[in-house]
Amino acid sequence: RNNAKLVCARDAGGALILGAYAPRSHDVVDLRGCRIVEPPLDAATVALAEALGAAGVVPYDERQLTGDLRHTVLRCNFRGQVLATLVTARRPWAAGPTIAADLVARCPAVAGVVQNVNPTRGNVILGEEEIPLAGERALMEEIGSARLRLSARAFFQANRAVAALAYAHIARAVGRVERVVDAYCGVGGIALTLAPRARTVVGIESNLAAVADATDAAAEAGIAHARFVAADATLGLRALAPVAEGTADAVVLNPPRKGCAPAVLREVLRLRPRVIAYLSCAPDTLARDLSALVADPAAGYAVESVTPYDMLPHTPHVEALAVIRQRPQTAKSPSDR
Numbered sequence: 001r002n003n004a005k006l007v008c009a010r011d012a013g014g015a016l017i018l019g020a021y022a023p024r025s026h027d028v029v030d031l032r033g034c035r036i037v038e039p040p041l042d043a044a045t046v047a048l049a050e051a052l053g054a055a056g057v058v059p060y061d062e063r064q065l066t067g068d069l070r071h072t073v074l075r076c077n078f079r080g081q082v083l084a085t086l087v088t089a090r091r092p093w094a095a096g097p098t099i100a101a102d103l104v105a106r107c108p109a110v111a112g113v114v115q116n117v118n119p120t121r122g123n124v125i126l127g128e129e130e131i132p133l134a135g136e137r138a139l140m141e142e143i144g145s146a147r148l149r150l151s152a153r154a155f156f157q158a159n160r161a162v163a164a165l166a167y168a169h170i171a172r173a174v175g176r177v178e179r180v181v182d183a184y185c186g187v188g189g190i191a192l193t194l195a196p197r198a199r200t201v202v203g204i205e206s207n208l209a210a211v212a213d214a215t216d217a218a219a220e221a222g223i224a225h226a227r228f229v230a231a232d233a234t235l236g237l238r239a240l241a242p243v244a245e246g247t248a249d250a251v252v253l254n255p256p257r258k259g260c261a262p263a264v265l266r267e268v269l270r271l272r273p274r275v276i277a278y279l280s281c282a283p284d285t286l287a288r289d290l291s292a293l294v295a296d297p298a299a300g301y302a303v304e305s306v307t308p309y310d311m312l313p314h315t316p317h318v319e320a321l322a323v324i325r326q327r328p329q330t331a332k333s334p335s336d337r
């Protein structure tokens with residue numbers, strides 16, 4: 001794994017630990033020494049626990065609403081550089097700059113430290129406000145041929161190597177096309193992978209930080225024919241063609257675990273793409289959405305393949321890439337495009 005989302009807590013002996021909740025509980029398991037994450041992440045976890053302990057940081061108590069640090073998100077890039085995001089419940093955090101400097105000194109792999117402020121209650125990890133504490137605010141990442149920018153709040157796949165395999169599979173399935181639409185595009189990994197194969201690429205993403213990352217990455221790579229839109233997936237797809245149909249040759253879907261809303265699937269079908277690539281992290285919602293996409297015989301879509309990708313080894317989770325194509329008799333003719 002190239003990222004780790006850790007809870008700050010204290011063990012039975014009172015020592016500060018960084019870890020994850022045990023299944024079906026709020027008991028925190030210390031993840032120092034974890035062999036699933038990339039080595040720089042474990043080194044950063046050990047160093048951060050030491051820095052937090054030296055500063056006397058009080059873990060956040062979600063019941064009493066007391067304490068300082070709620071979560072830590074560590075992200076590692078292909079070069080072994082680490083971006084550390086420290087999530088606090090309140091903005092003023094006098095110890096923040098000192099902890100950041102101590103962490104960088106203890107672990108040179110840490111390229112940047114950011115404070116994220118999340119005052120809300122519930123299980124949402126990240127808030128909207130960010131304060132840079134040390135070094136970089138984002139990492140540069142490479143997935144296959146795509147060079148990406150990853151900031152603290154932007155979503156990205158947890159396994160770089162397996163993500164590269166899935167992206168390459170999507171590129172083969174899409175082939176060379178005129179127009180590609182990538183819904184739920186995140187930081188633009190799939191969109192920028194497909195850019196050399198398309199005349200126009202449009203990415204749609206509701207996370208403003210991810211849209212900024214994708215736009216910056218495209219500009220840095222000189223990819224002028226890719227643009228990224230900050231919008232809900234339904235509204236973004238609808239805005240592509242208020243009247244005309246058949247405005248995309250390929251559509252990529254990579255939704256969260258809950259899958260696509262029915263309105264999103266209706267907008268995809270209205271665009272009449274020749275191929276739909278659907279990368280899912282939840283097989284049950286994937287099956288539901290595939291049924292909706294192939295339900296109308298007049299639309300003429302059929303599932304060509306479903307391929308599993310194990311992004312999180314040693315867990316029961318699996319992602320799957322479904323390729324859906326129009327049957328030849330219903331595909332758009334050149335005059336329709």
